[in-house]
Amino acid sequence: MKSNSYRLEWLLLIVMGLALAVTLYVYIRAKAELQQQFDVPLTALEVPAGAEVIAEGERLATIRGCFWCHGQALEGQEYFTEAGPGIIAVAPDLTREVRTYSPAEFSRAVRHGVKRDGTSVQPAMPSFAFYNMSDADMGAIIAYIQSLPEQDGYLGQFRLLPTGWFRWVAGKLPPPAALLIDHDAPRVPPAVSGSQEERGRYLAESICTECHGDNGRLRVPNTPDLRIAAAYTREDFFRLMRTGIPMGEREIDYHMKDVSKYRYTHFTDEEVDALYTYFHSMLDAPAESGS
Ligand code: HEC
Ligand code: HEC
Known part of the structure; x- marks a missing residue:
């Protein structure tokens, strides 16, 4: 009897020790990865006034x-x-x-x-x-x-x-x-006075990618490839960007409804038009792989 309960105690101690060791390992590794340093040089930025x-x-x-x-x-x-x-x-x-x-x-x-x-x-x-x-x-x-x-x-x-x-x-x-992030990649030019298509690309690449992703970057689940926008008429696309109501008045995920209602109502008409023109032009481009 006695030796049996000794054995049990030893077993318990070993199991607890192992659990502790694994936890410690996981903690140290997570900590080290969170502390990882990124060597991205600072670049001067002018802050305009007015x-x-x-x-x-x-x-x-x-x-x-x-x-x-x-x-x-x-x-x-x-x-x-x-x-x-x-x-x-x-x-x-x-x-x-x-x-x-x-x-x-x-x-x-x-x-x-x-x-x-x-x-x-x-x-x-x-x-x-x-x-x-x-x-x-x-x-x-x-x-x-x-x-x-x-x-x-x-x-x-x-x-x-x-x-x-x-x-x-x-x-x-x-x-x-x-x-x-590829920290050396050239930025998509803002194309303020460029073509509607280039302007739309800038807006899409610096805004919609937050959830719709691009080139395998993070993507909110269930977000479609933005070429879906080319299936919209211009009027329907404007309504989506202004009210969050999609083509066919279907019920859609609240993310898209909310960003339309609270953020994209601040787009100018020219900007919405530029986005639409850009998504339309993507239909002619070959499909990107891996996204
Ligand atoms: C906060 C996250 C978020 C952002 C930012 C976002 N979207 Fe979406 N979008 C979604 C989600 C989620 C869906 C999927 C909705 C569903 O199918 O229920 C979606 C769906 C869509 C659809 C398809 C709607 C349909 O008919 O099914 C279009 C078009 C679209 N987004 C355009 C855009 C454009 C253009 C931008 C940038 C100007 C943008 N989205 C930015 C989350 C986002
Ligand atoms: C979807 C949510 C989200 C949006 C949109 C967002 N942020 Fe953040 N931001 C965060 C979170 C969460 C953190 C903290 C990340 C961390 O602790 O590592 C953060 C961190 C930051 C930091 C770094 C803080 C630091 O300690 O160094 C800055 C600067 C910042 N945000 C500015 C902005 C600006 C400007 C915008 C709009 C252009 C913006 N954020 C939009 C969620 C967001």
């Missing part, structure tokens, strides 16, 4: 969803990603960050997903889509945020809870945003 620039910056920030995640006054908030349990994302107070980061640091965080300390922002921040944003658009957004009153908001950091460490190491969570 009421017109600030108003345009507000419009661009609205279209690109900064308020959606960082809060109505950009004061920051805990932001629940759809990555599931074990992950707490905090979209920080931008009114404070814009005062502590230089414009070059701020724009590197937005467009390259690299924070001041050289680590990556977590994938809830769609830097892979913002990569293509032009210097002019980035400058206007910074000018607008600088014009806002400073808030006493959230400055918290992205955190993984214990279930999150395991899911991270098992590859169940999306990778850091900076890993998804």
Whole structure:
């Protein structure tokens, strides 16, 4: 009897020790990967001044969803990603960050997903889509945020809870945003005075890619290839962008309804027209593989 219960105790101790060792390994590995450094040099960015620039910056920030995640006054908030349990994302107070980061640091965080300390922002921040944003658009957004009153908001950091460490190491969570970006790729030109097609490409590549993805980058589940827009008539496409009501008045996912109603109503008619022209032109191009 006695030796049996000894054996049981030893067995229990070994099992507990093993569980502890595995947890420690997973924790250390997750921690190391979260601390990974990205060597992306800072590039100077001019922040223009004036009421017109600030108003345009507000419009661009609205279209690109900064308020959606960082809060109505950009004061920051805990932001629940759809990555599931074990992950707490905090979209920080931008009114404070814009005062502590230089414009070059701020724009590197937005467009390259690299924070001041050289680590990556977590994938809830769609830097892979913002990569293509032009210097002019980035400058206007910074000018607008600088014009806002400073808030006493959230400055918290992205955190993984214990279930999150395991899911991270098992590859169940999306990778850091900076890993998804080719930091040397040429940006899609803004084509402000270019053709409608080129202008539409810029808008699509720096905005719609946030959810519709591109070249294997992150993609919100169930988002279609945007060539579907070419099946729309121009009138139907305008209605989608203005009201969130799709062709045939079907019920669609709330993401698309909400971005249309709250963000894309701020597109000018020319911009919606440019997007439509671009999606139409994609029909003539050969299908991209792997997306
Ligand atoms: C879909 C949600 C979402 C949208 C849209 C979004 N952000 Fe973020 N952003 C986040 C989250 C979450 C973080 C924190 C990531 C982290 O902790 O690693 C973040 C981080 C940042 C950072 C880096 C903060 C730091 O600590 O270095 C900046 C700067 C920033 N966002 C600016 C913007 C701007 C400007 C816009 C609009 C053009 C924007 N974000 C749109 C969710 C979002
Ligand atoms: C916040 C995420 C998000 C963003 C940003 C986004 N979309 Fe979508 N979009 C979706 C989702 C999700 C669906 C799938 C809706 C469904 O089928 O229920 C969708 C579907 C669509 C459809 C197909 C609608 C249909 O008839 O089934 C079109 C067209 C479309 N999006 C255009 C755009 C354009 C253009 C942009 C950029 C200007 C954009 N989307 C940006 C999430 C997004």
